[in-house]
Amino acid sequence: MNQAAVRLRSVTRSYGKGSSAVTALDNVSLDIPRGTFTAVMGPSGSGKSTFLQCTAGLDRPTAGQVFLGETDLSGLSEKKLTLLRRDRIGFVFQAFNLLPSLTAAQNVALPLRLAGRRPGRSDVLDVLEKVGLRERAGHRPGELSGGQQQRVALARALVTRPEVLFGDEPTGALDTTTGREVLTLLREMVDRGQTVVMVTHDPVAASFADRVLFLTDGRVHGELLAPTAEQVAAHMTGLAALPC
Incomplete structure (x- = not known):
């Protein structure tokens, strides 16, 4: 087994106090191995967003x-x-969050500049080449398609060479064809050693992952390995049928 990139041990996240308290995550323990693609799914209110926020250090x-x-x-x-x-x-989100006044290359370089590091042009162009947009380095977001903008956002997330890439519905704003292109790109990055954790509601998107974790009521309620879209959809249907 690969060494774990992320480990959760008895993680609970509650909001509020007393009788009005809500438990969004309930005693979750699991490992996410390095170099793997994990999708996280579940019904609305199952704890997916809280899982992502706690795992990525956005919430305690x-x-x-x-x-x-x-x-x-x-x-x-x-x-x-x-x-x-x-x-x-x-991080990659459903919204591209690119600065419209900056070129693709400048948007990609932004995390390095904010960290006080001088971005090398070759480093920026290399990561744009990984997402197939080296030739669009000088274009601003308004001159790019939605899929191209998401690929720029992906390059921006990768320029710091992160240990783990977290995606929150990264293809949610894209059409089916463009979404599959981005998912294929994520899959290729994982095959080269990147660790990806993605929250999604889409069984097709989840089928690109090595493992799908299903959450319900803040707890892990099963998983699928090497899933197909049909298996994921069937499991989600089963979760929806569970008694409240």
Whole structure:
């Protein structure tokens, strides 16, 4: 087995107090091996977003521990946690979040500039080439298609060489064909050693992953390995039929 890129140990996240408290994650323990593609699915309100936020260091669990490699995130100050997210984690969201006044290359270089590092042009062009957009380096977002903008966002997430890339519905705003192109790109990156964790509602998107984790009521309710879209859809239908 690959060494774990991320480990969760008895992670619980609750909001509110007393009788109005809501438990979004309930005692979740699991490992995400390095160099694998994990999809996270579940009904609305199942805890997917909270899982992503706690795992990526965007939110702190109420109880339990999250490890990135050997680093225990619960022991970090807010400043150190911010630096860890900047240097060791990449994010891709449904919204592309590109700055319209900057070129593709400038958008990709932005995380390095914000970290006080001078981005090498060759490094920026290399990561744009990985997503198939080296020739569009000088174009602004308004001159790119939605799929191209998401690939620029993907390049921006990868330029810091993150240990783990987290995606929150990264193909949610794309049409079917363009979405598959982005998913194929993610799959190729995993096959080259990148670790990807993606929240999605789409069984086809999940079928690109090595493993699908299913959440319901804040707990892991099964998983599929080497899934097909049909298997994922059937499992989701089963979750929807569970008693509340």
